[in-house]
Amino acid sequence: MGRGIKALALAAGMTVAGALGAAQAAEPLKIGMMVTLSGPPAVLGNHIRDGFQLFVDENGGKLGGRDVEMIVVDDELKPDVALTKVKELLERDKVDFVAGIVFSNILQAVFRPVTESETFLIGANAGTSTFAGRGCNKYFFSTSWQNDQIHEVMGKYAQEKGFKKVFLMAPNYQAGKDSINGFKRYYEGEVVDEVYTKLGNLDFSAELAKIAAAKPDAMFTFMPGGMGVNLVRQFNQAGLADSVTFLSAFTVDGTTLPATKDAALGLFSSSQWTPDMDNEANKKFVTAYEAKYDSVPSLYSSQGYDAAQLIDSAVAAVGGDLSDKDAVIAALKKADFASVRGDFKFNNNHFPIQDFYLVKAVKRDDGAYHTTVVEKVFDDYGDVHAKDCRME
Template structure:
């Protein structure tokens, strides 16, 4: 367990705020994956969130703020044990973070049943977007399917007829394939689900080469994506079978894939070069603070901090009126770094989505660049099944 300070500067571990002897601070439990190949995703979310606190003067909603960071280790049983500690021992006011959908599924019930506000900064499984929506859950990312729908629509619009699809075998992987197929009307020549955490894709690449599809689409986050991109390039497939992806070629993997990923297309609701003032400040300050280029995960963590800040401020720090806090959260009264942002009835965002390309910037950083807007003010398809209004 770690605690972070943000006042004049963010320290590696300590309390956030200076008034320990005064009223109880606002307590945030941040659960992210900080172990193994996907650790970069959790680090980006954490760093984005902490920058959000710094931009709020070290106090979310004007309240002294304590952030307790825990590593879920990408193990649902570990996550369940640790979230119970956040709720019962630490008595946090908000739980945020949550990188992977299997972790969200493990901790969703104990958090929401305790009437603790759960602000998802990444995982957006369909399970909680439709009939399973909950008034205590809000997402500052997306519902899983939507990012992949961007790629399905792009593939359809490009006229590709035969697609090979691949994703890890867990809920987010299944959502990704569902999302892609929602807009792609061609033939799916193969649909492969790999082991979560797999790093050797030689067998799958052989199947792709043998199938000779018009296009390859994958969702392979973190270290899985790094290895897949490198191996795909080494196999010589990039020049013959277009590589489309989501959460595979992004700000967490590009520092490792470097030139191997250049020119590859992906999808995102955010990019470092989106032209709005909030985003320009976020990117510049993030690079200055941490020395690396933020990813979409960092942007989601930053917006999670902004969302909490806006809600706590709206209720003057009084979190006892749960309905008032929920109403304040739903207003999303902050300037999102992605531009347009509002909540659907299921508390997932309505936002714009882009086709992005892996590039090497003039400042030397590898990043994605927005190429075209694919969806405008887009909400997920599950919202219609959510009973909340």
């Protein structure tokens, strides 16, 4: 009799769980899209949001078969604001996923409350080293890169080209420090100066004067968004283009080129993606993006699009039922989608293993500006911090 009662209770429990799972799957999938939408860096957040939204729209407003409710919030590039708004997303809106996150200081502010609430955090840009090694977490996945990687491309290129003296410059926050560390990991020549500017700085006259005085063979910089636009313009106005090779990451890309135009042509950057990559997923994405937004997508757009694809693949794999969080994590880790960048799989720390390229700014026949691959620098490359991550 005891065994029969236990069996009935178990069956009833399974029926209730199944009913709850079915009810959840019938509700809208709530995505908290947190991006920077204020000031000069807003272009980065816009591109991530637009790339994500494009995939949702292509799939009839659904991800993984569930209708999507996307709640977009502006972190204003202020960690305290981001913390307040992410708590609202978690506690008031009860989102299933938090996605986006442009800057590393914002990721550092929201990482703990999101992951401790056992909510899935899908980073579409920021890749601070803080969460790639010992601070890795099973609820966090990135569809971009770990900060060091993309700057290591330039360090390796500078070393191979034989540049004897290099000037380094980045904003004074975690991503800036990661960028310089990444560059120096492969560059063995002389660093004539290492300058950290205020995040959001738009006047580089003092730094450019230092570069002129130091007379390096090359300069390496990480200046995203409006910072990059002003730096490229001022670099040319200072007359340094003929004597100093300009190497960068997130400075010459699809968000800055519409503003810098010819001033950036031929300047080098590093990336895991360009609009003219020759694969079917990318051709489809670029064509659809240009048709919808009347602009060339950037690497940020591509990362937002892949973030939506990742969520779509995982939600579909669990039949729309997110109640078994370990099953969702396993589905996310499989990365069962066709990335617009080509090769893509997750490392044990949930950052991508992927290819990285030296790219340069070019102008299309129709007058549009974009980046194109010059050469592949790393093949199926994982970040150096993954060895310190305790996840399998």
